[in-house]
Amino acid sequence: MKRTITLILLLASTYSSIAQEEFIAPSRYLSSCGFTQLTGGVILLRARLEPFPDTLNFILDSGSGGISLDSVTVQYFGLKPVPSNRTIRGIAGIRQVSFVHDQVLKLPDLSIDSLEFHVNDYSILTSVYGERIDGIIGYAVLSRYILKIDYDSNKIEFWSRGSLKYPRGGYLLRPQINMLPVQSLRIKDERTITSRFLFDMGAGLNMMLTSDFIKDSAFMRKKRKFFTKQAEGLGGKIDMQLSVIKEVKIGPYRFRNVPVYIFDDTYNVTSYPYLGGILGNDLLRRFNIILNYDHRDIYLLPNSHYNEPFDYSYTGMELFYENGHIVIGDVAKGSPAEAVGLKEGDIVIAIDRNFNQSIQQYKLAIQNAGDKLKMIIQRGPDVFEYSLKVKSIL
Structure with missing residues (x-):
């Protein structure tokens, strides 16, 4: 008799739990x-x-x-x-x-x-x-x-927050979310490693890995080439290294030959070894995304950008919009930009006969590895023309 009562109570408890889930208001x-x-x-x-x-x-x-x-x-x-x-x-x-x-x-x-x-x-x-x-x-x-x-x-x-049916054809991530979403990923180069990364849609890159993570894991191939590049973020500008890793796997989705930045995490943004780095939006934009923090869900559905090639270009120069002009920022030593004589502070008048002064278009123009570009530059009162070949990091 006691067993029967216990079973009835257990079933009642289970039914009550299921019923509560069923009565969650649908999202609007x-x-x-x-x-x-x-x-x-x-x-x-x-x-x-x-x-x-x-x-x-x-x-x-x-x-x-x-x-x-x-x-x-x-x-x-x-x-x-x-x-x-x-x-x-x-x-x-x-x-x-x-x-x-x-x-x-x-x-x-x-x-x-x-x-x-x-x-x-x-x-x-x-x-x-x-x-x-x-x-x-x-x-x-x-x-x-x-x-x-x-x-x-x-x-x-x-x-609104509530129950939601996700579309077919995608994959549901279950990240840790304590204000910031943290997702486990598998990355592969010399070795295959699973680690945690910040899911960062505000970062306009594929991935950033901390130098501590690279050193401690012996993850990257010793023959990998590294290219100096400047990046920008909270606090200002910082020099990083740009390279490529063999594979990034997010759930069932695999991306090969992925460009990555490697940086010294001086200000402990990643709280290493808690995080190995950052997963950025140049990779995430290849999915239509549903952010459901209340349920700790992030849903990924491959979109029309999924198979777009990665950007392997390297000029060693940065472009900024300052005081009504597009100017060249940092020029890395040993880079294609330095080799042809471009200098920090040069004003960009045109790239390949495009005089429209759109920084977005100019940045796209220098992101085609192998292209030869004609750049018209103003330096002080003088105007120069430079021929620049965009290098590939692959």
């Missing part, structure tokens, strides 16, 4: 907005800060643990930041931040209230992308909604 469509893809697939979307009428540019960043505004934007609106003892950490520095409290972000048909924006200087991002960057949208918004990101249509849909 709330809003949608278009977005622009910047270099490396980084998402730029537009929103307003109420009650102001100005449209602002925000980067969508799963690698951000909050939400932020650029210091110039804060000053423009006359907002009064409140100092704090909190710091934010990036690949190139650590900064103490202030906050503007209880703000409202306005998207089409959707107002997101009670937001605590931290204030940061994003002038470097504005310079890199040639677009005014007013802020970054991270966990503070991503945790409140289900986001469906479609790189085929360049559209994001916002859905």
Whole structure:
């Protein structure tokens, strides 16, 4: 008799648990907005800060643990930041931040209230992308909604939290999410290793690996070539090494000969050995993605960009938009750019007869390995023409 009672109680408990799951309210469509893809697939979307009428540019960043505004934007609106003892950490520095409290972000048909924006200087991002960057949208918004990101249509849909049926043909990741999503991946070169990586949609690259991870794992082939390259992030600019690894495997999806950056994690962004590095959006943009932080789900569905070739180009120079001009930034020693005589601070007038001064188009122009480019450069009062061959890192 006791066994019967116990079994009945167990069945009742199980049924109650299942019933509770069945009665979770379904997710509801709330809003949608278009977005622009910047270099490396980084998402730029537009929103307003109420009650102001100005449209602002925000980067969508799963690698951000909050939400932020650029210091110039804060000053423009006359907002009064409140100092704090909190710091934010990036690949190139650590900064103490202030906050503007209880703000409202306005998207089409959707107002997101009670937001605590931290204030940061994003002038470097504005310079890199040639677009005014007013802020970054991270966990503070991503945790409140289900986001469906479609790189085929360049559209994001916002859905309420709740039960959701994922489309067929994709794969469900179950990352660890403690403000930032962390996913286990298998990577292969000299050795095959499984490690944890930050799922970072704000990083316009395929992968970043820490130099400590590379040394401790003896992961990369000894004959790999490394190319010096400058990268930009929170805190400013930092020199890295660019190379290629044999394979990256995300769930069932394999990518071969993947370009990677290797950096000295001076500011302990990855808390190594907890993380081996960062998985960036130049690889992730090859999927339409559903972010469901409430259920700790990230759903990947291969899209029309899935089989696009990787960028193996190398010139050894960076382009920035500064004071109304496109200028050459750092020129790496021993690089093709240095070999032909290009210098930091040179103003780019045209590349291959394209005089339109679009930094996005110019960056695309120098990303075709093997191409020979004609560059018209202004240096002081003088104008020069240079012929530059784009090298391949493969």
